[in-house]
Amino acid sequence: MFSSFLLHTWIAATLLAIAAGSLGYFVVLRRSAFAAHALPLAAFPGGALASLLGFAPLWGLGGFAIIGVLFLRIFSLLGRRDVAMGLLLSSFLALGGLFLSLGREYAARVYGLLFGEVLGISSASLLPLALLVSVVLLLLLWQFPILLLESTQPELANAHAISSARIEWFFLLLLALVSAAAVPVVGTLLVFTLLVSPAAAAQRLSRRPYHAWALAILFAELLSWSSIALSYWSNWPLSFFVGVQGALLFLFSRIFARS
C-alpha cells in the first residue's frame, strides 16, 4: 500500500488535506459552499487545455481558477451572486468540454479531470504542490484573525475599517489556489467535499475557533487517508470514498453533537 507508485499520492493528499481543512473552516464559516464547488469547476478547462496543448496541468488549472474569480466578481456586479456562480460553473465546464472534444483521448480525460486519478500524481508535481500549499497556509495564518472577524461579524469588521470586498477577493483567490492544487487528486467535482465536510463536522463539535480549525485539518487528513486506503483495497475510485465518507462524517457529527 505504501509502495513507490502510491507514495506520491499519499504525500500529495496529506499536503492537500492541510490546505483544504484549514481553508474549509472559512468556507463553512462564510457559507460559501457554492463558491467552493464552483471554483474547482472553473479550473476544469485549464486542465483540459493543458492536456490539449501539452503543458503542466497545474498552470492551466491555477490560471483558469483565477480567471474564474474575476468572472465571478464581474458577474456579481451585474446581478445576483448565486446566479453568477451558476453561470460561471456551467460556462467554464462547457469550455472545458469543448477543449477536450478537440483533443483525442476524450472519454478517458473527461473522467480523470472530473473525478481525479489516484495514480496521476508524478514526483515532479509534488514540489509545486508543496509550495502552493505552504503559500496558502502562510497567507491564511497571516490574515487569520481578520478573516475570522470579517466572516463572523462583518459589521464589526467594517467598523474596524476592514473592507469586506477586499477580504472576499483574498478568500476567493485562496480558494482558487487550493482548487487548482486539489483537482489532479480528487477531481473537479469532489474538491469541495474535502473543503466542506471536515470543516462542517469540526464546527459542530467545537465552538473555539483555533480548536475547530485544527479539528477540521485532522478530519480532512483522516478523510483523505482512509479514502486512499479503501481505494487501494477495493480498486474503486478514490472520489467515491471521499464523497460518501464526507457525507457520513457530517451525519455522525450531527448525531454526536446532538447527544
Add this chain to the structure above:
Amino acid sequence: MTDPLHLASFLHNSAVQTALWIGALAAILNGSIGIFTVLRQHSFAGHALGDGSSAGGAVAIFLGSAALWGFLGMAWLAALAMGALGLRRARERDLATGVVLGATLGISALFLYLDVSSTQASGATVEVMFGSIFALDPQLLWPTILLVGVAIALIVLLYRPLLLIAANPDLGRAAGLPVRRLELLYLLLLGTAAALSALSIGVILATALLLGPAASALRLARRPWQSFLYAQGIALTAVLGGIYLAFMSYYWSDGASWPVSFFVVLLILLLYLASAALASRRRTKR
C-alpha cells in the same frame, strides 16, 4: 450550393428532430422552474439536483436501462433528501445541499468507473456529464411530453402559492398555505427539470439552462407572468440555436463537430449579458 445554411438536411435528420423536441421540452420546463429558483436564491440546490442526478444516469447505464429513468429517480431522491435534511433552517441549507451533492457525486464516480471498466459503455462519462442529445432514443419522446405536461400543469394550477412561497415564505405561512408540502413539490419539480436537462445537454450544464434564462427574464419582465414567457423564450432560443450551431459546426470544422452544450451555454451567457445591457439602458431612459 443551393442551401448554404443546410436547413433542409438539418430538419430532415431524424436524430435532429428528436433532439429538437426533447431539447425544447427541457427548455420550457427549466425556464419556468428557474423563475422560482432565482426568486428564492436557491441556485445551489438547483445545481445540486442536476449534478446529483448524474449518479442515477450512471446507475441506469450500469443496469442497462434508459438513462432518463435513472436521472429522474436520483433527482427525486436527492430532492427528498434535501427536503428532509435542512429546509427548516436557512443557515443549514447550504451545508446540507453540499453534503448531499458530495455523496451523490461520489456514487456517480463509482458507477461511471464501473460502467467503463465492466461494461462496454466507454463513453458513459461523456454521455452522462455532457449529454447525448443527438443519440436520444425517439421512444423517450412520449414520456418526456407527459412529464413536462404534468409539471407545467402543476405550475399553472399552483401558480400563485408557489410564487408566494418563493418570494416570501413567511407571508405564505401567514396566509395559511401548506408551505412544507409546497416546498417539497417545488423541489420535485426542480428535480424533474434537472433530469430532463441532464438527459439532453448534460448534467453539468443543467445549471445554466435553469438559471440563465430565468435571471435574464426577471430583469426584463414587468409582471410575474411575463417573466415566465420571457424565460421560456430565452431558454428555447438557446437550446434550439445551440443544437443548430452544433449541427453546423460539422461543416465549419471539417468533420469534428463541437459539443452542443458549449453552444447552448454560450447563447445563454450572451442573452444574459444582453438582458443586463437592455435593462440598464431602460433604467437610464426613465
